[in-house]
Amino acid sequence: AVSKARDDATCTKTTVAILGGGMAGVAAAQALHNSSIEDFVLIEYRDTLGGRVAHTDFGKDANGKPYTVELGANWVQGLGSPGGPENPIWTFAKKWHLNNTYSNYSSILTYDETGFNDYASMLDDFEDLYDDASEQAGILLKENLQDQTARTGLALAGWRPKVDDMKAQAVEWWEWDWEDSYSPDESSFIFGAAGENLTFNQFSDANNYVWDQRGYNHLIKGEASTFLKKNDPRLHLNSIVTNITYTDDGVTIQKKDGSCVQAAYAVCTFSLGVLQNSDLTFSPKLPYWKRTAIEKFSMGTYTKIFLQFNETFWPRDTQYFLYADPTTRGYYPVWQSLSAPGFIPESNIIFVTVVSQEAYRVERQSDEETQKEVMKVLREMYPDKDIPEPTAFMYPRWSTTPWAYGSYSNWPPSTTLEMHENLRANVDRLWFAGEATSAGYFGFLHGAWFEGRDAGEQIVALLKDKCSNVSDTSDDCGNRRYYEKLSGSSPLADYSVFDGWPVSSFYSSS
Numbered sequence: 001a002v003s004k005a006r007d008d009a010t011c012t013k014t015t016v017a018i019l020g021g022g023m024a025g026v027a028a029a030q031a032l033h034n035s036s037i038e039d040f041v042l043i044e045y046r047d048t049l050g051g052r053v054a055h056t057d058f059g060k061d062a063n064g065k066p067y068t069v070e071l072g073a074n075w076v077q078g079l080g081s082p083g084g085p086e087n088p089i090w091t092f093a094k095k096w097h098l099n100n101t102y103s104n105y106s107s108i109l110t111y112d113e114t115g116f117n118d119y120a121s122m123l124d125d126f127e128d129l130y131d132d133a134s135e136q137a138g139i140l141l142k143e144n145l146q147d148q149t150a151r152t153g154l155a156l157a158g159w160r161p162k163v164d165d166m167k168a169q170a171v172e173w174w175e176w177d178w179e180d181s182y183s184p185d186e187s188s189f190i191f192g193a194a195g196e197n198l199t200f201n202q203f204s205d206a207n208n209y210v211w212d213q214r215g216y217n218h219l220i221k222g223e224a225s226t227f228l229k230k231n232d233p234r235l236h237l238n239s240i241v242t243n244i245t246y247t248d249d250g251v252t253i254q255k256k257d258g259s260c261v262q263a264a265y266a267v268c269t270f271s272l273g274v275l276q277n278s279d280l281t282f283s284p285k286l287p288y289w290k291r292t293a294i295e296k297f298s299m300g301t302y303t304k305i306f307l308q309f310n311e312t313f314w315p316r317d318t319q320y321f322l323y324a325d326p327t328t329r330g331y332y333p334v335w336q337s338l339s340a341p342g343f344i345p346e347s348n349i350i351f352v353t354v355v356s357q358e359a360y361r362v363e364r365q366s367d368e369e370t371q372k373e374v375m376k377v378l379r380e381m382y383p384d385k386d387i388p389e390p391t392a393f394m395y396p397r398w399s400t401t402p403w404a405y406g407s408y409s410n411w412p413p414s415t416t417l418e419m420h421e422n423l424r425a426n427v428d429r430l431w432f433a434g435e436a437t438s439a440g441y442f443g444f445l446h447g448a449w450f451e452g453r454d455a456g457e458q459i460v461a462l463l464k465d466k467c468s469n470v471s472d473t474s475d476d477c478g479n480r481r482y483y484e485k486l487s488g489s490s491p492l493a494d495y496s497v498f499d500g501w502p503v504s505s506f507y508s509s510s
């Protein structure tokens, strides 16, 4: 069946098929172009490039013109420091003159169900202890010690919020969940800390918020326009990939509309969420080690809920508002004002973010149900104001969006680099790239860019018959390293009475 598919005369033939037109796909195509490999196609589900860097119209200004708000990526995270490396996304943001403003995380007011309540000093408490925790995580990495949950790491450093201390829970949410879109209990200690360190200590600790009215993905479209002509036949928009057939001499891509593409190599940049879903099939089925890696890592959901009012009734000079709900952790916790100076003054837009279980819950609800909950919280935060209903209200449903199935990936507790190498490794001529395949920058847009470029360059090396330096075994030139089996730390012989394991664990249920 494989060779039949490959001999299908109706398939478009190409050297490299790039699957997905987000940051990674565009970076992969650019890497090919930079090495004068122009025989590629870029296949994208939607009618536009950009992927999870996606915006939409929202509300309207005084002239009735809608504003642009970002549904997906919003910040350039980690910019660069003099003499040090620069985040490539920051380089592009400058090149394409994207409007952006420094996010001042100290510009924050804290609230609970009674209104303003100053517990901002707890933010400093967390940050002091986090520094110690991060150092410990570094020791675990350096000495090859077992990973823990971030919860364990934080507790050992002295951060032990009581389950009913909702202010501490809100502070922790702001400091951890807001970035990882998972709680410390659900996150790797080593790789949570390492990821934070690599981005914010390597580039810079600044997060710049992009509010450009052309949309953040203007930079992705801009980069694509440097090598794709207008109506370039190599760009297949509105093309849904349903099956990928891979062998050691080529890849055939089946599209939903019945057409197909046959390529010598392919790079799949679909999100981890798409890989974890069954809309897309692989022939043959991906090997067990690959499927294990795909199921091992977590796909988070980060949902921004936008509201526009006819006035800015919240403090005008503050960027952030943190709300501690009395019973539910992560219940509409972080509010951001777009009316703040340097953003879109007079827009009267504020938005609130939820993640993980709260995001799934909200995404299952109707707009009306969610609006009711959100308005109740706002009225608790500002009991002295007479707050009208919003003039516009909107939020995306990332968890069920079929071309993303979530927002960005996270490393769960007890992860190893080897597990991740299996996510990143190619299978025959099929390569993988994207935010989730980045070991150091997973979750970030720059991670997607680095990974797209890497996969593109490695395929270039293979096409030019040069061994790229990705493998140290000469008989496996050019392939990425993977592990057929990953071992645990306790061989069966250790399961004895001396190890607190007095009986066999292999009882049959029958």
Ligand SMILES: Cc1cc2nc3c(=O)[nH]c(=O)nc-3n(C[C@H](O)[C@H](O)[C@H](O)COP(=O)(O)OP(=O)(O)OC[C@H]3O[C@@H](n4cnc5c(N)ncnc54)[C@H](O)[C@@H]3O)c2cc1C
Residues within 6 Å of the ligand: 019, 020, 021, 022, 023, 024, 025, 043, 044, 045, 046, 049, 050, 051, 052, 053, 071, 072, 073, 074, 075, 076, 077, 239, 240, 241, 242, 269, 270, 271, 274, 280, 302, 303, 304, 398, 402, 403, 404, 406, 407, 408, 433, 434, 435, 436, 443, 444, 445, 446, 447, 448
């Ligand atoms: C809500 C949210 C907030 C974020 N905030 C930030 C932030 O502030 N800063 C930051 O750096 N990063 C942020 N990110 C992460 C960032 O957006 C991603 O890391 C990055 O955009 C991923 O790029 P990618 O190319 O790996 O994947 P994608 O952008 O997902 O690109 C993959 C492409 O494949 C296409 N595709 C999927 N399935 C198919 C199919 N079957 N057939 C054809 N095409 C298909 C998709 O349409 C998509 O265009 C955020 C993401 C989200 C969702």
